[in-house]
Amino acid sequence: MGFIKTQRRTTMAGSNTNNSWDRIQAGVRNTERLIRQKDYNSAMVKARQTVEFMVRALIGQTGSMDDDDLKDMIDALYQNRQITKASCDRYHKIRMMGNKAAHEGDNSASNANLAFHLLSQEIAVFSNDYLNRRRGSSRNSSRPVSSRQPASRQPASRSSRNGRRRYQKRRRRRFSPYDLMKLLIPVVCIALVVFVIRLIKPKTDEAESSSAAVVSTEATTGVTVSPTEPPTEPVTDPSTEPSQPVYRTTDTLNVRSAPSTESNRLGKLNAGVTVEYVRSENDEWAVILYDGQEAYVASQYLTTQ
Known part of the structure; x- marks a missing residue:
């Protein structure tokens, strides 16, 4: 009996959806027909009316507020994330152009064509989103729902879980050679580093001690001792020395x-x-x-050889 009631509600919802979709499609066709007839004022009014059908259909889908103000309903759809920001802007543009045509008598061809263009874009979005969502909800509601799961499945699922746990525990207990290598490699690396440091450190200590001894010796003496070499006397060639003139008396x-x-x-x-x-x-x-002391002679009586 409950299944029959659910089926009836699904049928009624499907008929309402079809009626809304038929009215929306008819509104798009009438808008296009009025533009061809160059009745731009009526085309913009019809576009606004079609948008209102679409908005009320979306609101009826979620059971949210149903207000007479089209602007508030569009904003509510955007706040509830039923439409995107781009769709919200298009709805408002079509609404404002329809209001201008209805209240101010606007009969602009460019505005009418723009309203029809925006309406065509939103029809594609509406058909992909609204109708698919309706079809999915109708399928889910038409399926009989059982309150209990078969009792025979519970032991099988429980046993499979227990078997999986035991298998995972056995895998964890295994200790492979690869795990042993992962443990030994860091230890070997640390030992090598320590060995190299010990080899290098004594040499550096000896160098530091020798340099410290040299510094201390220089500090105490105040003089840096350098190896001395015996002075070498310059070797002169007698042939290269200038010869002194010989003076004789005349x-x-x-x-x-x-x-x-x-x-x-x-x-x-x-x-x-x-x-x-x-x-x-x-x-x-x-x-x-003269006799080991300086004396004077007349230079005119001296000659050189």
């Missing part, structure tokens, strides 16, 4: 203590005697070594 020559003929006479040199020339005192006198 005549018997007096040796005096000062560059003057009135000074004391220290001695006399014969002609052809070699003298130790020191320097020239002036144009007339020259300085020589």
Whole structure:
């Protein structure tokens, strides 16, 4: 009996859906016909009326508010997420153009064509969303619903769960060689790192100790000791040294203590005697070594060889 009542309600809902859809399709066709007849004012009014049919059909689908104000109903559909923002804007544009045509006598061809274009877009969205949702709900309501599940399935499902759990536990208990390798690899890596650090650390300690000893030695003495080499005497080639001129007397020559003929006479040199020339005192006198001391002779009586 309950199934028969459900079937009747489904049939009534389907008939209401078909009636709404027929009225909407008729409104679209009439809008297009009025535009062809260049009755643009009536076309915009008919487009608004068709939008109102669509809005009331969507509201009746969810059982939400059913108001006489088309603007409030469109906003309610958008707030309840039954239509998108784009659909909400199109509905309002068609509504405003229809109101302008009804109350202000607008007979613009561009507005009428725009209203029909927007209406055609929303018809496609409406047919994909509203009608498919209606068909799905009618199928679900037509199916008899049983309150109980078959008792024979419960033991089978319970046993399958228990078997699955036991199998998972056995898999967890297994310890494969791969798991052992995963544990050993980090330990081996750590041991290698420690070994390398111990090899490197003694060398660095020795280098630091030797450098510290050198620094401490320099700090205490204040002098940096460097290996000394014995001085090497320059080797001179006798052939490269300039030869000194040899001075000889050309005549018997007096040796005096000062560059003057009135000074004391220290001695006399014969002609052809070699003298130790020191320097020239002036144009007339020259300085020589005589008995280990400087003495003066007339330079005009000296000649070089």
